[in-house]
Amino acid sequence: MAGKFIQIAAHDGGTFRGYLALPRDGKGPAIVLCQEIFGINAYVREVADYYAEEGYVVLAPDLFWRMEKDVDLGYTPEDWQKAFGFFQKFDVDLGVKDIASAVKALRAMPEVSGKVGALGFCLGGKLAYLAAARAGVDCAVGYYGVGIEGALDEKINVPLVLHIAGEDQFVPKAAQEQIRQHFKNQPQVEIYTYPGTDHAFARTGGDHYDKPAAMMAHSRSIALFRKVMGPHYDLSALWDKHCEYEFGIRDVDATMGTMVAEPYVNHIPTMTGGVGYKHLKRFYKHHFVNSNPKDTKLIPISRTIGADRVVDEMLFCFTHDSEIDWMLPGVKPTGKYVEIPLVAIISFRGDKLYNEHIYWDQASVLVQIGLLDAKNLPVAGIETAKKLLDEKQPSNTLMKRWAESEGKD
Structure with missing residues (x-):
């Protein structure tokens, strides 16, 4: 109470x-x-x-x-x-x-x-x-x-x-x-x-x-x-500050300071993150904030701001020169360069982050680092990132039956 x-x-x-x-x-x-x-x-x-x-x-x-x-x-x-x-x-x-x-x-x-x-x-x-x-x-x-x-x-x-x-x-x-x-x-x-x-x-x-x-x-x-x-909070600025602490300054305590007393993070494809302050701080300190590749880059694509959440669409870019526990747990560095579309849904309570749900296409990541052969599977590699930036890139290349509809009403 x-x-x-x-x-x-x-x-x-x-x-x-x-x-x-x-x-x-x-x-x-x-x-x-x-x-x-x-x-x-x-x-x-x-x-x-x-x-x-x-x-x-x-x-x-x-x-x-x-x-x-x-x-x-x-x-x-x-x-x-x-x-x-x-x-x-x-x-x-x-x-x-x-x-x-x-x-x-x-x-x-x-x-x-x-x-x-x-x-x-x-x-x-x-x-x-x-x-x-x-x-x-x-x-x-x-x-x-x-x-x-x-x-x-x-x-x-x-x-x-x-x-x-x-x-x-x-x-x-x-x-x-x-x-x-x-x-x-x-x-x-x-x-x-x-x-x-x-x-x-x-x-x-x-x-x-x-x-x-x-x-x-x-x-x-x-x-x-x-x-x-009200009260009216600048959720966009709060999220930017959180990301700065995570990926720029790489300060775990400052990152946790942007969040509620008992937050949680869930990276959906790999189920990594943490629930509660103690668990999440451990994750950030030992498996995330200080463990991302040095050339990690976030390229914003779109941002939607609601009353209690921010939805960010971005490209997540990095060279796989270190083990990335949260995205590729247990996978030794391959030296491959990766660009992956990523969506983050960030929920707030007041002026503090409450939770993050992070989504990306894990199959595309595995294709790009060479762990998954896309030849006979309906998956793509860096092409997903390229098409996100340029809608004129070919569509339906994975659909073997696409040619059958040519000329049909």
Whole structure:
């Protein structure tokens, strides 16, 4: 738990607690985090810490305090039963007013610079939706909100993103379609459906956790928050600095300093890299940063910058004059020169790198160093790099049947 609990003044007297998580630099735009039916439990605190790492001041108010203070449930059958009991007795209108009190508290904090958004899951997904209409937030994101179809008369005048689980057992397909149809001509509302997923697909460790859907939904959520509230980071410059430390200065500590506390790197074709600070630093120090050929060169081809990631297309060029553990593990130097198209997808949390997924055609590398004979295989060597730079180079040279379509409609 990286944050702390604070007290929030209710609009009608009394106080209730909320979990407060701060970003690394101690200030930023704010998010009020609306809970599931299990109270401010470990998962909610995890989400708060996660978004704090993204650069937000996050406050998760205890919305069950009027029934029972400090609810913190797990997911055992007994806890589920108790949680549904709270859900059935919960006064939604008072809950939204308590969210508004949390928004008011956030706006008064010296740590909050700028706007306030809402984020919620399950029950909190509907509450985030209602917060967009009633609680004075500047934008909102709701995950698999239960009962939104019954509240479509609310006036949504701020940007809103709704994430819908395609097979949600608590939000029938008819309700999903009703929601989509209602907002189809309202450009400030974005609705994303995740086919094949069930309710709570973003809850880490849950029975229905779906990592691909959760990752995609998080990127879309961050895109909205960045667009409306910031903070805005120069991800391109951050990535350039990381590469400078890796390939130019070759400083392992400086390289690690550009990354979050527990980052990971995965070179997809060879499954090399590391997960977590200790493992990744070992990889960088002994098998990467100081182990690349001296003439290593990166030639940029294109760069796409999103809200939370950079996609780089480049040529990776080197002479194989030393063993390259991460690309050619166990292969002794051949002295051959290699040019290979390479794509890097770099994900950020706030102003730090979180992970790297690196892709290249390993077959082309093996052809170029002489370990793979391309004569009877549908693979190519340095030609792949040459065609990337010059689209006029011949196409379809590996297709033996290409000539058969000559002259055909």
